[in-house]
Amino acid sequence: MSTISRDEVAHLAGLARLAVSEEELEKFSGQLDVILDAVARVGEVAADEIPPTSHAVPVTNVFRNDEVREGLSREQALRSAPATEENRFRVPRILNEEA
Amino acid sequence: MTSTTSGPEGSGPTELTGLTASELAAKITAGEVSAEEVTRAHLDRIEAVEPDVHAFLHVNGQEALEAARRADEDRANGRAASPLAGVPLALKDVFTTTDMPTTCGSRMLEDWTPPYDSTVAGRLREAGVVILGKTNMDEFAMGSSTENSAFGPTHNPWDLERVPGGSGGGSSAALAAFEAPLAIGTDTGGSIRQPAAVTGTVGVKPTYGGVSRYGLVAFSSSLDQAGPCGRTVLDAAMLHEVIAGHDRMDSTSIDAPVPQVTAAAREGAAGDLRGMRVGVVREFAGEGYQRGVLDSFNAAVDTLTSLGAEVVEVSCPHFEYALGAYYLIAPSECSSNLARFDAMRYGLRVGDDGEHNTEEVMSLTREQGFGAEVKRRIMLGTYALSSGYYDAYYGQAQKVRTLISRDFASAFEQVDVLVSPTTPTTAFRIGERADDPMAMYLADLCTIPSNLAGNASMSVPSGVSAEDGLPVGLQIMAPAMADDRLYRVGAAYETARDAASGSSLVDRIPQLEVAR
Numbered sequence: 001m002s003t004i005s006r007d008e009v010a011h012l013a014g015l016a017r018l019a020v021s022e023e024e025l026e027k028f029s030g031q032l033d034v035i036l037d038a039v040a041r042v043g044e045v046a047a048d049e050i051p052p053t054s055h056a057v058p059v060t061n062v063f064r065n066d067e068v069r070e071g072l073s074r075e076q077a078l079r080s081a082p083a084t085e086e087n088r089f090r091v092p093r094i095l096n097e098e099a
Numbered sequence: 100m101t102s103t104t105s106g107p108e109g110s111g112p113t114e115l116t117g118l119t120a121s122e123l124a125a126k127i128t129a130g131e132v133s134a135e136e137v138t139r140a141h142l143d144r145i146e147a148v149e150p151d152v153h154a155f156l157h158v159n160g161q162e163a164l165e166a167a168r169r170a171d172e173d174r175a176n177g178r179a180a181s182p183l184a185g186v187p188l189a190l191k192d193v194f195t196t197t198d199m200p201t202t203c204g205s206r207m208l209e210d211w212t213p214p215y216d217s218t219v220a221g222r223l224r225e226a227g228v229v230i231l232g233k234t235n236m237d238e239f240a241m242g243s244s245t246e247n248s249a250f251g252p253t254h255n256p257w258d259l260e261r262v263p264g265g266s267g268g269g270s271s272a273a274l275a276a277f278e279a280p281l282a283i284g285t286d287t288g289g290s291i292r293q294p295a296a297v298t299g300t301v302g303v304k305p306t307y308g309g310v311s312r313y314g315l316v317a318f319s320s321s322l323d324q325a326g327p328c329g330r331t332v333l334d335a336a337m338l339h340e341v342i343a344g345h346d347r348m349d350s351t352s353i354d355a356p357v358p359q360v361t362a363a364a365r366e367g368a369a370g371d372l373r374g375m376r377v378g379v380v381r382e383f384a385g386e387g388y389q390r391g392v393l394d395s396f397n398a399a400v401d402t403l404t405s406l407g408a409e410v411v412e413v414s415c416p417h418f419e420y421a422l423g424a425y426y427l428i429a430p431s432e433c434s435s436n437l438a439r440f441d442a443m444r445y446g447l448r449v450g451d452d453g454e455h456n457t458e459e460v461m462s463l464t465r466e467q468g469f470g471a472e473v474k475r476r477i478m479l480g481t482y483a484l485s486s487g488y489y490d491a492y493y494g495q496a497q498k499v500r501t502l503i504s505r506d507f508a509s510a511f512e513q514v515d516v517l518v519s520p521t522t523p524t525t526a527f528r529i530g531e532r533a534d535d536p537m538a539m540y541l542a543d544l545c546t547i548p549s550n551l552a553g554n555a556s557m558s559v560p561s562g563v564s565a566e567d568g569l570p571v572g573l574q575i576m577a578p579a580m581a582d583d584r585l586y587r588v589g590a591a592y593e594t595a596r597d598a599a600s601g602s603s604l605v606d607r608i609p610q611l612e613v614a615r
Contacts, residue, residue, distance in 0.1 A: 004482065012478045015485075016434060017441075019462035020474065027471075031536055032479060038537055039423040042495040045502060052497030053504060055321050055351075056307050056553025057579065062350040076214040082448030091443050092451050092460045 003036045004029060115140035120186045120280040120334040127174065127185040134174075134185025138167035138229050141187045145231065145278045148611050153253050154263075154273040156192050157199045158232035163187065170227040183337055184227030189279035191270050192233035193240055194325070195314040196220050199230075203316050204238040204248035204266075207440050207447050207468035217314020218346045219283060219325055226341045231279055234269030238470045239437065240290055240318045242266050243542035244532065247472045252529055255298060257569055257609060261526040264294030264542070270328050271298040275608055281338050282328040287319050288425050289521075289546025291326050292558035296521035296572025299560045299604055301335045301589070302328045304546075306579045307553035308353040311346035319432040320351075322425075322550045330605045332559060332590040336364035339582070355580065363583035367590030372406040375588060378413035378514035383545050389524040391564025395571040396520045399561040402595050403518070403588070413514060415506040418548050420499045425547045426540060427483045427496035434480030437473065440465065475536060504552045511578045516588055519545050521558040521572030549576050557585040559593055560604050570604070 009029040013020040020028065074087055083090040115123070115137055126132045142160045149155060170185035179185075195201050195213035202208045216224070223230060237247035245253045245268030255263040256275040263272040267284035271294035274282050284291035286304035295302030303326045310325040317323060327338035343357040379400055384393060404410050442448040442464035443457075450463035469477070483492040510517055523544055532538040549556035558572040573592065577584040597603050 008482075009478065012481045012485075013474075016477045016481045017438075017458065017461045017465055018469070018474055018477065019459075019466040021466075024471075024474070028475060028478060031475060032482070034537055035426060035475075035479060035540075036482075036492075039426045039492070039496075042420055042423045042427065042499045043491060045417060045420055046495040046498035050498040050501050052494060053500040054497060056500075056504065056551065057351075057353070059351055064347060072214050079214060080211055080445035082442060082446070083451060089444055092453075092455060092457045094457050096456055 003040070004032050113140055113144065116144045116277040118280065119331050120183060120329060121331070121337060123186050123280060124183055124337070128179065134167040134170040134229065135164060137185060138163050138187050138231070141231055141279055148276050148278060151254060151259055151611055152256060152272050152276045152278070153251060154234055154269045154276060154278055155189070155232045156202060156204070156235050156250055156269070159199050159230070162198050163229050163231050166224070166229045170229065173227060180225060180227035181341060183281070183341055185229060186281060187229040187231045187279050188223060188281040188283065189232060189234045189270055189273040190220065190223070190230050190283050191236055191267050191285055193236060193285055193316050194219050194283065195316070196230070196233065199233055201233070201316065202250070203240070204236045204250060205468065205470070205473070206249045209447065211446055213314070215314065218311035218348060219342050220314065222342050228281070228341065234267070234273055234282065236269055237266035238473050239316065239433070240266040240285055240287055241433070241472050241476055243289070243293060243539050244527070244529070245269060246529060246533055247470055249470055254529070255526050256611060257299065257526065261528055261569070262297070264297040264526065266290040267294045267328070271295055271300050271302065274298065274300045274328060274330050276611060280330065281334060283325060283342065284328050285315060285323060285325045286550065287322045287324070287429060288550050289543040291328060292521050292546045292556060292572065292574060293542055295328060295558040296560070297526035297570060299570030299608060300328060300330055301332055301557070301559050302326065303335050303339060303557045303582070303585060304549060304555065305339065305343060305582050306353065306555045308351050309357070309555070309582065310343050311349040311352050313346055313348035317436040319429040320436065321432060322429060324550070332586055332593050333361070333364045333368065336360040336586045353580070358580060358583040360583050360586045363586040364590040367587035368594050370406055370591050370594050372403060372408040372588065372591050375408045375516070376514040377403050377408045377410045377588070378510055378517045379410060380418065380517050380519040381412050381414045382416070382418045383519035387523050387541065388520065389564060389566070391566045392520050392522070392524060392571050395561045395564060396573060399573045399592065400518065402592060402599070406591050406595055411514060413510045413517060415510055415548070417499065417502040417506050421503055421548045421551055422540060422544055424496040424499035424503070424551060425543070426479070427492050428500065428551070430476040430480035431483050431493050432480070434477045434484065437477055440468065472536070500551045503548050507548070507552045507554055507578070515577070516584050517576040519574045521545060521574040525564045525567055525569035525571060545574055554579045555582040555585055557589050559589040562596065562600065562604065563607070
């Protein structure tokens, strides 16, 4: 039985903002199914009383003094932008025409 | 691969490119050769073999020669920046650099030159190390063969039809092809050690937090670790000391002194391992392991015993679940990290024609900008983190991570270091595993536990496999912040290995036909 359906893969692609083609959907759903089957084995040993580890070394918040330091200039920040306008990032419209 | 001649007329490494980094450093310090000559020799070598190997995505000869000349001036004025000043290096294209693009092997960042230097690049420059260029890699470091690069695969100098490992196959191939004596890689699940193993070179994943991740384009933040690569253990140690150490720009950076790895490598080279307790991981053998890999590994263990080490077998019963845990945790973190590629502030933008809205432009850009493996992992991670599946996948994987750390902790109560083969097989053929993601993932079976637990780990060549004549790696694992043990054991083993075979392993790398 398959763990993940083609529709679910399409839904995931939408969530992840990936415009996948029909062909890719077909290929990915089969491959993700195989991978999920294999990785699901983690459930065999992960008993309730075992605490989860998110980080291998203990990490705590690191604070520093709020000192003024030189950052990127406007020019540097915009240099790699796909589009700019009036010294700002230009983005495509956010809402559709009819909205 | 038939020619055995060397020098500018032939195809082998020249007098300078055949030397190790420590040998080059000594010659530069003694004034026997200039950093500029050394750099020029490596640039010539790159030009000669790149059509066959394709280890580099960018080479910046002009900048490299300028850096070399600065190193020469500094030395002439009696203020060499570091022991490695003037020695050339190949940098994985996942570190930001202000003088070269940083593509991560992806169309998404094809034309991106970052506005700031990574800490690793900055420390290399401060040390006077000459950055020759940026090396090829699996896209965003996701892969085990470098075939996932958007800019074409890298070829293994031992056999050009085979992969150089991945994700850092460009760095390992550059070393094996004598294009650079030093390289930098990153290791999230084995991307330094596995390429080192299949190219007969040395690669080290330091303790997590040992080397700053600032300016290292993130794949899986709780696992990513930068580290040194070289053709010898001593070279890797010298480079380790240049790049390691606390960085206030990385909040996971360890604020403690760097382990004395160069001293450990020199001590180890004396060949005495008495008092060193070595544990052989019982679970890393058997089905799925190539015969020649196991034979080479067993011979390496015998060598360690002959050097005085006390060798025992150790069981790490949860290591078999490491691969599954990794392929849930890493994709989960990647799905979050790669959300930053949204086509708005930098990188590729597709479909900005006035017709498509922002969300559509994001989707079209990510469709065209990312390759198949990156998309697979983003979707896998999105799935594992989604409500209803989180507990069954990501949550369980985090518990397995605890069990792996406990296995290591209990093993390190009995022994000082653990050993295993670095990879189950030697280098596979280009294309062989391209359509079978699970088969590809198995290449990292032995390396992943150290990423999950955050401890230090090295791959050092243990010779070649009898069936195919291709290199095999010996993996050495040490507790967190005991990186020096890797170097002591690795250097001792390396010396004994070369003494037994009567020649240095690097001298056995096949010569390349120079494309003309």
